[in-house]
Amino acid sequence: MNGILVLIPVALGLGLIGLFAFFWAVGRGQFDDLDGAALRIFIDDEGEQPREGPDAAP
Amino acid sequence: MNRPAGLASVASAALASSRFAVPGMRCAGCIAKLEQGLANVPGIAAARVNFTAKQVEVSHDPALDTPALVKAFAGLGFEASPMGDALAGPADGEARALVKALAVAGFAAMNIMLLSVSVWSGAGGITRDLFHWLSALIALPTVAYAGRPFFQSAWRALKARHTNMDVPISIGVLLATGLSLFETITHGRHAYFDSAVMLLFFLLAGRWLDAVMRDRARDGVSALLKHMASGALIIDDDGQSHWMKAEDIRPGMKMLVAAGERLAADGVILEGRSHFDQSLITGEAMPVAIGPGGRVLAGTLNSGDAVTVAVTAAGADTSIADIARLMQDAGQGRSRYVRIADRAARLYAPAVHTLALLSFIGWMLAGAGWHESLLIAVAVLIITCPCALGLAVPAAQIVTTGALMKAGVLVKDGSALERLAEADTAVFDKTGTLTLGQPAPADLSVLGPTEAGIALALAQCSRHPLSEALRAALTATGTLPQRVTLVTETPGEGLTGQWNGRLVKLGRPAGDAGAAMASALTIGDAPEILIRFADPMRPDAANTITELAAMGVPARILSGDRAGPVAAAGAALAIPAQGGLDPAGKLAAIKALAADGRRVLMVGDGLNDGPALAAGHVSMAPGAAADASRNAADAVFLGASLAPVAIAIRAARATQAIVKQNFALAIAYNVIAVPLAIAGLVTPLIAALAMSGSSIIVVANALRLKGAAR
Numbered sequence: 001m002n003g004i005l006v007l008i009p010v011a012l013g014l015g016l017i018g019l020f021a022f023f024w025a026v027g028r029g030q031f032d033d034l035d036g037a038a039l040r041i042f043i044d045d046e047g048e049q050p051r052e053g054p055d056a057a058p
Numbered sequence: 059m060n061r062p063a064g065l066a067s068v069a070s071a072a073l074a075s076s077r078f079a080v081p082g083m084r085c086a087g088c089i090a091k092l093e094q095g096l097a098n099v100p101g102i103a104a105a106r107v108n109f110t111a112k113q114v115e116v117s118h119d120p121a122l123d124t125p126a127l128v129k130a131f132a133g134l135g136f137e138a139s140p141m142g143d144a145l146a147g148p149a150d151g152e153a154r155a156l157v158k159a160l161a162v163a164g165f166a167a168m169n170i171m172l173l174s175v176s177v178w179s180g181a182g183g184i185t186r187d188l189f190h191w192l193s194a195l196i197a198l199p200t201v202a203y204a205g206r207p208f209f210q211s212a213w214r215a216l217k218a219r220h221t222n223m224d225v226p227i228s229i230g231v232l233l234a235t236g237l238s239l240f241e242t243i244t245h246g247r248h249a250y251f252d253s254a255v256m257l258l259f260f261l262l263a264g265r266w267l268d269a270v271m272r273d274r275a276r277d278g279v280s281a282l283l284k285h286m287a288s289g290a291l292i293i294d295d296d297g298q299s300h301w302m303k304a305e306d307i308r309p310g311m312k313m314l315v316a317a318g319e320r321l322a323a324d325g326v327i328l329e330g331r332s333h334f335d336q337s338l339i340t341g342e343a344m345p346v347a348i349g350p351g352g353r354v355l356a357g358t359l360n361s362g363d364a365v366t367v368a369v370t371a372a373g374a375d376t377s378i379a380d381i382a383r384l385m386q387d388a389g390q391g392r393s394r395y396v397r398i399a400d401r402a403a404r405l406y407a408p409a410v411h412t413l414a415l416l417s418f419i420g421w422m423l424a425g426a427g428w429h430e431s432l433l434i435a436v437a438v439l440i441i442t443c444p445c446a447l448g449l450a451v452p453a454a455q456i457v458t459t460g461a462l463m464k465a466g467v468l469v470k471d472g473s474a475l476e477r478l479a480e481a482d483t484a485v486f487d488k489t490g491t492l493t494l495g496q497p498a499p500a501d502l503s504v505l506g507p508t509e510a511g512i513a514l515a516l517a518q519c520s521r522h523p524l525s526e527a528l529r530a531a532l533t534a535t536g537t538l539p540q541r542v543t544l545v546t547e548t549p550g551e552g553l554t555g556q557w558n559g560r561l562v563k564l565g566r567p568a569g570d571a572g573a574a575m576a577s578a579l580t581i582g583d584a585p586e587i588l589i590r591f592a593d594p595m596r597p598d599a600a601n602t603i604t605e606l607a608a609m610g611v612p613a614r615i616l617s618g619d620r621a622g623p624v625a626a627a628g629a630a631l632a633i634p635a636q637g638g639l640d641p642a643g644k645l646a647a648i649k650a651l652a653a654d655g656r657r658v659l660m661v662g663d664g665l666n667d668g669p670a671l672a673a674g675h676v677s678m679a680p681g682a683a684a685d686a687s688r689n690a691a692d693a694v695f696l697g698a699s700l701a702p703v704a705i706a707i708r709a710a711r712a713t714q715a716i717v718k719q720n721f722a723l724a725i726a727y728n729v730i731a732v733p734l735a736i737a738g739l740v741t742p743l744i745a746a747l748a749m750s751g752s753s754i755i756v757v758a759n760a761l762r763l764k765g766a767a768r
Contacts, residue, residue: 008192012169019165026154026161036109042086 073103074120076127078138079113088136095134102130114138123301124289153269159204160266163259166200167252171746174252178743190242190249197251201235204258207265223403223448226410230443231257237436248433253440253745260753264449267456272471290315290322293366307372316364321356324376325367332362333522345523357665361523381641384669397473398717399451406447414438417736426738434738440745441735442728446752450720453760458713461767466696467678467706474692477676478710480657484606484703485648485670487662488617488627488635491680492599494698495663497527497575497591502535504587505579511540513579513589516553516564519545524577524591525553525564552577593623595630598701603631605704609711611659616644618666644670661703663687678703709766716763720756727752 025031083092089107092114096105101119108115116127131138173189181189208231212224231254238249289303290313299314304322307313312328315321333345336358345361348354354367356376371377414435421431455472462469469475486492505513514532517525518539542562545555552565560582567578567588575591603613615635617624628635639647648670651658660667660674663683671677671690679691688694695702731748734740740748 011172012196015165015169019161022161023158026158031157033108033110036089036107039086039089039109043090 072120073117074122075115075117076124077113077115078127078131080107080131080136080138082136083107083109083112091134092131092136096130099130099133102127125291125301153266153273156207156262156266156269159207160259160262162200163204163255163262166196166204167255167259169196170252170255174249174742174746177249178741186247187242187245190238190251193249193251194239194242197235197255198239200255201231201258204255204262205231208258208261221404221407222400223407226403226407226439227257227261227443227448229411230254230439233436234440237432248742250436250440250742250745253742253749256746256749257440257443260749261448264452267452268472271452271456271459271469290319304372307369309369309372309375311369311372313367313369314364315360315367317360317362320359321354321367323356323367323369323372325354325369325371327352327354328366328368330363330365332360332365335359335361335523381665381668384641384645395473395477397451398476398714399447402447402721410439410442413442413732413736420736421738430738434735437738437740437745438732438735441731441740441748443749446724446727446756447721449753449756450724450760451717453757454713454716454720454763457760457763458709458766461764462693462706462709465702465705465709465767467693467702467709467767468696469693469706471692474676475710475713477657477692478659478707479714481611481659481676481707483651483656484611484613484659484661485651485674486613486615487664487667487670488615488624488637489593489619490663490682491596491661491667492615492627492631492700493593493595495593495682497524498594499528499531500590500592502531502589504589507537508540509579509581509587510535510537512542512557512562512581513564515539515542515557516545516555516562516579519555520547520553522547524575527591528577528589557581595627596698596700598699600631602700602704603633606707609704609707611707616647616670618644618664641666641669645673648673659703659707662691678706705767709763712766713763716760720759723755723759724752 030037080092083089089109092107093105096102096114096116101122103117103119105117106115107113114131118127128138170193173193177186177189205228208224208227211222212228215222215225234250234254234257238251238254240246241249289301290307291299292302292307293299293312293314302311307323309323313321313323313325317332327348327350329350331347331349333347334354335345336355347362353370354365356372417438418431418435421434422428426434451472455475458475459469459472469478489495502510510532513528514537517528517532520526540557542555542557545553547553548565552563554561554563554565556562561580562582563578563580565577567576567586575593576588577591578586578588580586606613613631613633615624615628615631615633615637616639617627617635617637618639618641619637621637624635624637636647644667648658648660652673652675657675658673660670660677661679662668662671662677663680665687667679667683668687668690671679671687676693677691678693678695679687681688681694681696683691683694693706695706727748731740734744
């Protein structure tokens, strides 16, 4: 019985973390362009974009 | 090294953000090309592609105006159209709010269900109380948050003194939650938190599907938006020119309209001569030559040379705006259409509430005590709550719109599908709808190989539609251009040039060519060769018309074009045809058909069809149609073929059949479950099983529509 008192809050907390992660992703627009996201992995020269990394600026 | 410096200066100023529709992007390469290519343009800080919506968001220096940005796209090989604020606004706000509510309801439903399973499997005493309290803790905020869409809609309906599906839903959820809370406080045995939250979850799923369907189609339609004169280059008195938005243009200003641009305002030509493609306004396929002093209308396309136009009417006073007003008035009838789910709710809601009330009174009279009676009444409400009904319509409709989208038809919302299924008369516009709206040479065999080469050499120097059609057709046959020098173009007359020391001319036929579209090729002193043009029918036009007739949807033509070509098109397809109609005339014809009790499907593309599109019971427009027409239409079909019209009607009818089956399933389930509930035999466990079972059956039935658009 004592185990339940610990486990239930833990389970709920983990679920809530997932829920907030989903809210965060929706708010950041991560589900706005699902087709584009699938295609972007084919772009292999993203390193050439000057503003992508901190070391890009010469 | 100057690029980072340029960027720094851009970043220091406030960045402006613009959205563009770029229908031409097709692959990962396009994304990379657009994002990296645009970022390399001075003044543009960043570009972000949304591939699903076929849009690009550019953040740029505010000094960079719209035409400069469009030019930047053109430099990369993409045609881009700026999107108005109305379209670029918070497009997906509703779907986003619903998906959040759905996530909350899903989270809560799963957790409460876990707790409920232990209660059902025999937990008692203090454990049961603890689990009920935990359920209440999860359920109360969930109902408050995830239930809002229903409560708001129900409240609006009640305030307007009618009822919709959301009224029984709201009452059911609120009563179930309230009673469960009471049960929890009084250490009762049955709490319905799981049912209430699961009900919300299923219903939100339906509501969210509905919103996604609308957003997806709207994104598709707006991605097709062509740049229809969002502004013009205005010439000041001192001769300087600057870009001005359409709404800021005033009568009396002078605007410079380059070749290939659409006019942003009505006016009179001051300088220059050009051809104007007025097909959007009048429906006539052939461009009209207009010179100084001639009137030109907003929305027409300048297909010849640059002209200077004195603005006579702008904004709300243009002839386009007149048509828009007609459209607005005509569209009011359609807003009175009541969707099938709401029609069902009008019968369903009072029946359910009466039933619940009667079982409460019945058990009271039988001496069960008010607590027991209320519990049974709530069980009746929960069992009858239109869970499957709420999913019955959207589940079927989203499967169909998905299938139709793959077949090239974008349906704007579920109500459009319902009305499409009811259509019993089809009315077609001619130019651009039944036909492709682009002239093509009728017979190229009149030209020998040398003559064809000369014609091609001349034609490729001009942007006149007939020249472009000739060039396209000759290039397709593999003709190589001859060497023609000193080519000059006289608007309204044609092209002249030198070939082997002889004067060659391609242009307006000297004699009367029978008012048909034609141009003439003259080589030296030889007699002219007449090249006739026709506006070819869309592929499958005849098949589609026969198919529609077989489905009980007879077709007819209402066109703004001259009576001759219209009658010819009607004869070719063996359907009645009427020509020479202005927008108001078309509107009147549609209204007359509606007064006869016909449910008219209007298919048109031009702005002149706009009012008729808005007035029809349901309407479709080809993807190449004018913006306003696409917006007025319920569905847009892409590609050259007319076949999607018949496919869409067939799919809509199949959907309606499935929706009716779903309703029948939901009612059958009620017939079995309600007597159990009234008898007081329904426990929370049975309610949960019945609810999810019926929802799954309804969704599975809807999935059968996947192949509907074939």
